Amino acid sequence: SGASSDASGEVLVFAAASLRDVLQEVGTAFEEEAGISVVFNFAGSNVLARQIEARPIADVFVSADERWMNYVADLDMVAPGTRTTPLGNRLVVVANSDSQLRLGEVAELADADFSFLSLADPDAVPAGRYAKETLQRVRVGTTDLWSQVHHLVVPAPNVRAALALVAARLDVVGIVYRTDALTSPRVKVVLDIPDSMSPPIRYAVAAIGTQPTAATRRWLEFLRADATRETFERHGFLTFEGN
Amino acid sequence: MSTAGRGATSGSADTATPLLQVSVRLPLDHFDLEVDFATRARAVGVFGPSGAGKTSVLRAIAGLEDRARGRISLGDEVWLDSAAGTWVPPERRAIGYLPQDGLLFPNQDVRGNLLAGAARARREGRHVEELFDTTCRLLELTALLDRNVATLSGGERQRVALGRAICSGPRLLLLDEPLASIDQPLRRRVLPFLRRVREQLEIPMLLVSHDPVEVQALCDDLVAMQRGVVVANGEVRDVLTDAEVLPFSGHEGFDNVVHCTLLEHGAGTSTVQLGETGAARLTVPKTSGAAGDSRLLRVPARDIIVAINRPVGLSARNVVPATIVRIRSDGDLRMLVAELGNGSPELAAVVTSEACSALGLEVGQHVYMIIKTASCDLYDSPQESQSE
Amino acid sequence: MSTAGRGATSGSADTATPLLQVSVRLPLDHFDLEVDFATRARAVGVFGPSGAGKTSVLRAIAGLEDRARGRISLGDEVWLDSAAGTWVPPERRAIGYLPQDGLLFPNQDVRGNLLAGAARARREGRHVEELFDTTCRLLELTALLDRNVATLSGGERQRVALGRAICSGPRLLLLDEPLASIDQPLRRRVLPFLRRVREQLEIPMLLVSHDPVEVQALCDDLVAMQRGVVVANGEVRDVLTDAEVLPFSGHEGFDNVVHCTLLEHGAGTSTVQLGETGAARLTVPKTSGAAGDSRLLRVPARDIIVAINRPVGLSARNVVPATIVRIRSDGDLRMLVAELGNGSPELAAVVTSEACSALGLEVGQHVYMIIKTASCDLYDSPQESQSE
Amino acid sequence: MDTVTLTALGLTLQVAAAATALVLVPCTLIAYALARYEFRGKALLSSLFGLPLVLPPTAVGYLLLKTLGSSGPLGPAALGFDLGILLTWKGAVVASSIMASPLVVRTARVTFEGIDPRLEMMARTLGHSRSKVFLRYTIPLASRGLLAAAILGFTRAVGEFGATVMLAGNIPGRTQTLSLAIYSAQQAGNDTEAYVLLGVAVAVGLIAILGSEKLSRAPLRTGSA
Amino acid sequence: MDTVTLTALGLTLQVAAAATALVLVPCTLIAYALARYEFRGKALLSSLFGLPLVLPPTAVGYLLLKTLGSSGPLGPAALGFDLGILLTWKGAVVASSIMASPLVVRTARVTFEGIDPRLEMMARTLGHSRSKVFLRYTIPLASRGLLAAAILGFTRAVGEFGATVMLAGNIPGRTQTLSLAIYSAQQAGNDTEAYVLLGVAVAVGLIAILGSEKLSRAPLRTGSA
């Protein structure tokens, strides 16, 4: 019962695990409309990229950032002309729901009273890297905010783990995706980080292989459909036209 | 000479030896063990066919049978009283147990095994070093002390297990076939050692044995078992000559084992006097020791020939006048118990019923007991008060 | 009557029995085993003190000692020839091994243990069901068949292990103290069974035993060991009466074990004829069986009194004329071996040297052997050609 | 239980059972060799079967992915054909097997070390070859410990996540075992779903362990041979 | 080796040793109870110590995080003080201990089941109390198997990732063990670094296992008592 891209009327989508709920909803809608089944493989983007490298059976790769899509593209495994970035996300500062922490702007983190800063691993996980870059852009005195707080960072293997830590301790502050923060109990958003302060947070989508099947093309189109965009937005994602 | 009833107190009247009372019930595979006896004897033999429940009795006394119910006590100490809910764990019973299969500790060498109970022995006020040295010497273990127990021979294992029990300073020794796989010459050397343990260390013992000689040499009382119950209990000689316990026609038959005193040495023989003050004298194979030394003498009952006239021209050196005091019958054989005069113990002789009637033997009759020197066997015996 | 030298072939001249040749060296803890013997005897006893290396010899023959070097062969089959690099694994030696400690399989019940070698027995052409039934009956195992071996008594375990070895259809039985913890009456019943195994199944056997009676009843040849070497090897009687092997003054002494034929039953006794055609007759304790049945008769050498005149008025029923053929001495004792006339086996009697000289006994002299009925012990013996 | 959970449960049982079956025989043999014999490279063999434990499972998964991947030494390019392990349920079996084998080898070895080798020699004198003795005596004598080893392997396979997610992927209905489903649910912030799945996994573990307790309480003896 | 690797190595050894030490005594006692006695709830106890295996370690980590978290039943709010486990090396110890305990309990239990209880009873007739017999006879008799159990626990602790990352965090220099460092390097696509770290972890495992092989080859007997 191995997955196969040749199975007629099926699309195998390797997608970042944080997209699971929304993509499943989209998938169900797609199956109803197109009569084509979508099969997902949810994991960290790096895992997915390496699996694609090891056994290229995926039809579509939805990476949480450009970097792991580039990794696959460098292997010449992305179908030319299919790569898009239709989805985006936004960072928020979160704290335990019992926390007294109030923030007016990001720079206040420098003086805020917390012991740990919970991030997805800034070296490995896209959400973490975006958070790091954001903090690096904030000037505090002679240095940037990252230099002020990096010793407090607890790098988590994924956003969920980062959130779980925030939920577990009052003295932990986290910077995570807004979409994840919204579905997490015992955690509250303390501050929305404006798009302008963070680097562009984009999910990359592309067909894998040289010659995408018809079903794959239909799925890629469906991702950009208006109804789909509404679904994404309802889940808190940003959506983008074109490229 | 009647067999004492079940549960009766019997044995030599040495009041120093605490009363051992055993009254246990224990379900076994094919029958229930139901054992009832009490004894003040310093050494009690447990005798009976394979599967009779001998080992089970010892295990119950040692506290190793959880399912045992009833009452077990030694002197003032009550070890089991299921009515009162009393159960003393094995480690507080101060018992030296020699299990039938040795059960040496494979993670310790011979020395370690022998000293496994040294702490208890010290608590009991024993002089462990001396006990250890003596035990090693007499059980011939000295050369084995640093050996791994895994490669010991069968007899070596058994001796180590026996030594371990003795060196643990017990208040009661439970020995399950202590001499079973030990060769005859060694057995001859170990028997007196066990006797000494019994006498000098004043450790009472319960001893399972299939060997009537062993039992007589060591035990005062004997408990005979069959299918889980005590079928006879009392003085060794009474029980052993009981035809139900051991048909005396058996190839071991009944052996007289009596106390004697060394008198003098002859050319190739020695002379002993039966009992300490007895009048009867016997020529026995040459032995060592000084005049006045105590010895145990063993004469198989069937080796003794009874004559109504003093015979002549025989190879047999001993012709002892005696008076028949009892005649006991087992099938076609008759056991004649005769007394040899003042202070000498009685001797039993087994003859056929034919011979008995042909010679017209009856109680009260004066006869001659013909005993070959070669039929006499002497064992070392510690210097002690008479106990037979 | 000289002790056969090491390595010599000896034993009864039954050519059907394959030649067993054992010549092994094996390093042990304190000394090296260096054993050399060859025998055609149907049953060979292995005798010697604890730690002599008896078990090690059996293990080497069974193929259980990797470190054994030398040569072992049975008939045409060479099991070990370290010079030629030959080593046959234990499973292809067709051996029935009774280890000293039983080694029952704890995961099988008694039946499973007894049948553990059934497949081999079938391959060897044995009728397993019959063998199994006979073994169970004669070792009294029938009631135990469904029992868990963990709760068997010591004697029960030993019998199961013995039965397992016999039921495995071996071409050679290696029995390490088969009767050690078996009670006397049972031993009397098991001995004839082993004899039957030896005769009817024609399984030759090597038997470790500390009991001279057992050895004589079962074995033709005897190998006596001490500290790893064979000190005497030859016919049982020769080796046993060797003062080095077993001082006959020992409390077991020397027992005559001879073949006899049942003649008739009297009131409380029976009459047997010594040997199959022998002239000498003895009155023995009443036994069962029909006239003409074969029996083994045991008479301890020291139970026999020698008289130069025919005595009268004795309880002893048997007064047998005999002629002294050999006199052997051990310290202060003399063993007189006397023949009883045509076709009867020789009997040995032990007397003191004093008695010997007092009566002026010498080779060639006519004497009377006085043998009490009660001193005679009969064992069942299978219908077989004479082998003693 | 919804169909996704049911599928995950079925798949989990299938994978764990297959992994246990796959691992049990070779690991038992290796454990036996380690327990009974001295041979060159013994310590190394023992270490080899201990190593999957010292590495984080994802690292093991990663190494396996490289090995079995298109350009790996066991990949289709090198072998000339595709083993069909990656991103299939077989991948989950391979991952679980490798992660479970150290436990099975150790436990089986300890079991064998507790069995008196003289019993085996005794069985050989009764005419059974070495292999028959192993099958008919050693294994039954070791049955309780081997059952424990199997249960340890099985439960470890049920809980296996790190290597599996790399090798088999997390494809619902195809390679998503309970462990992966729990991960997915947690990643999506779907705690309720995660708890249900956790409950199912716990139930599987309980049934397996309670069952093994019952089995191993049965008397050791196996009746007549 | 750079300082990060060195620190990770030191921390790993510290955590694994602490976890093994923490777990060994209670697990040995529980294993002994399971091996020797029949009692109510025995099967349940056995299951309880099997459960950490059936769950993916991250899930165990989540559960622990909830339990020890601010509003958890063992959190500072409930206890009135902070256990100081979360995000410290102690968290790694707790996580490793819990994940290792099923292995230790099983292996120790199998070991005890292989020891003749009559030897223990024999030791008791020689005047040793139950606890002394356990310490002076049972433990030495079981030493080989207990060593195997300890090694299994230790290596499992070295390799522990899922629960540790949740409980201890992955703070370089403070709570980042080798496993966590390997994971981070792999996640970051830093293969060279990952391989170096893998090599160090393998070396730790090898030394532990080879050492235990050597130890357990030493003769069983311990000399005189």
Ligand SMILES: Nc1ncnc2c1ncn2[C@@H]1O[C@H](COP(=O)(O)OP(=O)(O)OP(=O)(O)O)[C@@H](O)[C@H]1O
């Ligand atoms: N734990 C037990 N449970 C049930 N039955 C047992 C148990 N232990 C022994 N038995 C059985 O009880 C009977 C008596 O056993 P025990 O060991 O006491 O005999 P024994 O008199 O010592 O025999 P032997 O002389 O052969 O050693 C035997 O039939 C034995 O199989």
Ligand SMILES: Nc1ncnc2c1ncn2[C@@H]1O[C@H](COP(=O)(O)OP(=O)(O)OP(=O)(O)O)[C@@H](O)[C@H]1O
């Ligand atoms: N595997 C072994 N390695 C070294 N020495 C051993 C080994 N097995 C036995 N021995 C030693 O060799 C000697 C002979 O042992 P063996 O078991 O053959 O004696 P045995 O004649 O059977 O004695 P027993 O009558 O006491 O059973 C003993 O001292 C024993 O300790």
Ligand SMILES: [Mg+2]
């Ligand atoms: Mg017994």
Ligand SMILES: [Mg+2]
């Ligand atoms: Mg022996």
